[in-house]
Structure formats: structure tokens, C-alpha cells
Amino acid sequence: MTDTTESSTGTDAFDALQRAIGWTAEERVDVVERRHLRDYRRALGADENGTDVPATITACFLTEPPTMPEALAYGLGWINGGDRFEVHRPLQLGDEVTSQLTFTGVEEKKGRTGTLALLTFVTDFRLPDGTLAVRHVGTRVRR
Amino acid sequence: MTDPQAEETTRVESASLRTLVQYAGASGDFYEMHYDIPFAQARGHRELAVHGLLKTGWLGRLVEEWFAGRGRITVLDVSYRGMDFRDEPVTCAGRVTGRKGDRVALEVWTASADGTRTTIGTAEVELTKGPA
Numbered sequence: 411m412t413d414t415t416e417s418s419t420g421t422d423a424f425d426a427l428q429r430a431i432g433w434t435a436e437e438r439v440d441v442v443e444r445r446h447l448r449d450y451r452r453a454l455g456a457d458e459n460g461t462d463v464p465a466t467i468t469a470c471f472l473t474e475p476p477t478m479p480e481a482l483a484y485g486l487g488w489i490n491g492g493d494r495f496e497v498h499r500p501l502q503l504g505d506e507v508t509s510q511l512t513f514t515g516v517e518e519k520k521g522r523t524g525t526l527a528l529l530t531f532v533t534d535f536r537l538p539d540g541t542l543a544v545r546h547v548g549t550r551v552r553r
Numbered sequence: 554m555t556d557p558q559a560e561e562t563t564r565v566e567s568a569s570l571r572t573l574v575q576y577a578g579a580s581g582d583f584y585e586m587h588y589d590i591p592f593a594q595a596r597g598h599r600e601l602a603v604h605g606l607l608k609t610g611w612l613g614r615l616v617e618e619w620f621a622g623r624g625r626i627t628v629l630d631v632s633y634r635g636m637d638f639r640d641e642p643v644t645c646a647g648r649v650t651g652r653k654g655d656r657v658a659l660e661v662w663t664a665s666a667d668g669t670r671t672t673i674g675t676a677e678v679e680l681t682k683g684p685a
Contacts (some may be wrong), residue, residue: 449575464614464617466610469580472581472582474584475584492633497625
């Protein structure tokens with residue numbers, strides 16, 4: 411992901427963000443694969459041969475940072491503001507999940523280092539039968 | 554090893570460049586701020602930043618190992634209040650704040666070497682069997 415090199419936190423850039431509410435990324439399908447699980451567990455410092463699927467595994471199925479053009483046009487870079495995982499049905503090895511990130515809101519604030527925009531993205535991860543397994547709410551900051 | 558009966562638990566983590574690259578590969582988050590020093594410095598950061606979601610993963614692992622065999626995370630909700638950087642200690646901690654039925658409420662956080670809380674949040678664990 412390449413950021414812009416010129417800051418653009420003016421009214422036009424924020425208006426464009428507000429107009430973009432409702433934007434969705436492309437739908438994606440991911441599978442909790444053994445090798446992927448091993449890589450993720452290793453990165454977290456867990457026993458890489460363990461088969462328990464971490465509650466945060468869907469972090470691997472998010473498109474980070476988001477690719478929304480209006481976000482990339484605001485500010486110079488990304489900061490992660492927060493993450494919420496709601497686990498309705500724990501994922502297991504072999505599960506297939508379909509997801510689509512949706513941009514649901516934006517707020518502009520004055521920070522210590524200037525103006526920034528707080529963007530909220532919601533992603534539902536559903537099993538093939540439509541069951542909601544995990545909802546992720548991400549707050550991402552452009553400044 | 555986390556004491557399963559403890560009301561509070563901590564573990565110190567640290568992310569080397571290798572860790573950051575492993576996490577980038579596993580998660581697919583290849584934002585350059587986590588492995589490209591000139592890129593990070595051009596954005597005002599003194600070092601490579603630890604992914605926020607890696608810190609959340611550490612907190613999730615802490616809670617899951619704490620409640621291993623007794624419960625599972627139903628909610629993990631964090632806000633990042635500061636950045637942590639490569640090769641610096643990050644204390645990950647959790648504390649029981651309440652119990653209701655089969656649910657245990659936790660406060661979770663990470664802290665940098667000077668004690669500043671860089672991540673704050675909550676978790677909820679659903680007990681699957683036995684006492685909390």
C-alpha cells in the first residue's frame with residue numbers, strides 16, 4: 411500500500427469521506443487452513459503446532475489497510491485506532507468464511523499533530539450456511 | 554505459564570523485525586510502516602511500529618491461554634492509545650473485573666517499557682465448564 415505524499419486534510423477531502431460512507435470492498439472468501447494457522451500462531455508467539463484457532467484469526471482475512479480511494483486521498487498515512495472482535499461461533503480448521511468490509515462512518519478531530527479522520531469499518535464473517543461467525547469493527551485513522 | 558485461578562495476569566512480548574515480517578505475512582498487512590524504516594521515519598515515527606492487530610493478537614493469546622479448557626473469548630475490544638516499536642518490551646495484561654452467570658468480564662491492556670498503556674480494552678469470556 412502506497413500513501414500519498416501530499417497532505418490533504420481539507421474540507422473537500424473530508425466531504426469526500428462522508429460521501430463514501432457505505433463503500434464496500436470486494437467480497438472475499440477465506441479458509442482457515444492448517445499452514446495459515448501455523449503462520450499466524452507463530453507470529454503471535456504461540457505453539458505453532460497447536461490447532462486451536464485464535465479468536466483474532468479473522469485479522470488475517472481483513473484487507474489492511476483498507477483500499478478505499480477516498481481514505482487514501484486524506485492525510486499522509488494510516489494509524490490503527492482500535493479493533494473489536496465479536497465471536498459468535500468460534501472458527502475451526504477448515505472453516506470457509508465469506509466477508510465484505512463496509513465503511514460505516516467517519517469523524518474528523520483535531521489531534522496533537524494536526525487534523526485527523528477516524529474511519530469505522532465493519533466486516534461480518536459468515537459461514538457457507540449464512541451463520542454469522544465473527545463481526546469485526548475496526549477504527550482506522552488517517553492523518 | 555498463566556495461573557488459571559489468578560485474577561490478573563501479565564506477559565511481556567517483544568516484536569523483532571522477524572516477528573513483524575512474520576505477522577505481515579500471516580495477516581497480509583504489508584503496510585510499510587511495519588518493516589520499512591525510511592517509510593516509517595518519513596511519517597514521523599522513530600522506529601518500526603508494531604501492528605496494532607499484533608498487540609491485539611497477543612492479548613487474545615494471553616486470555617485464551619489463561620482460560621484454556623475453561624472458556625472462550627466472545628468479545629475482544631481494544632483502543633490503541635500509543636505506539637509500540639520494534640525490539641521494545643510490550644507488557645500484555647488482563648484482569649478480571651466481573652462475573653455474571655457463565656460470563657467473565659476482563660480489562661485488558663498493553664504497556665510500553667515506561668508503563669504507558671498503549672492499548673486499553675475489554676474482553677468477555679464465556680465459560681464452558683467448571684468454576685471460573
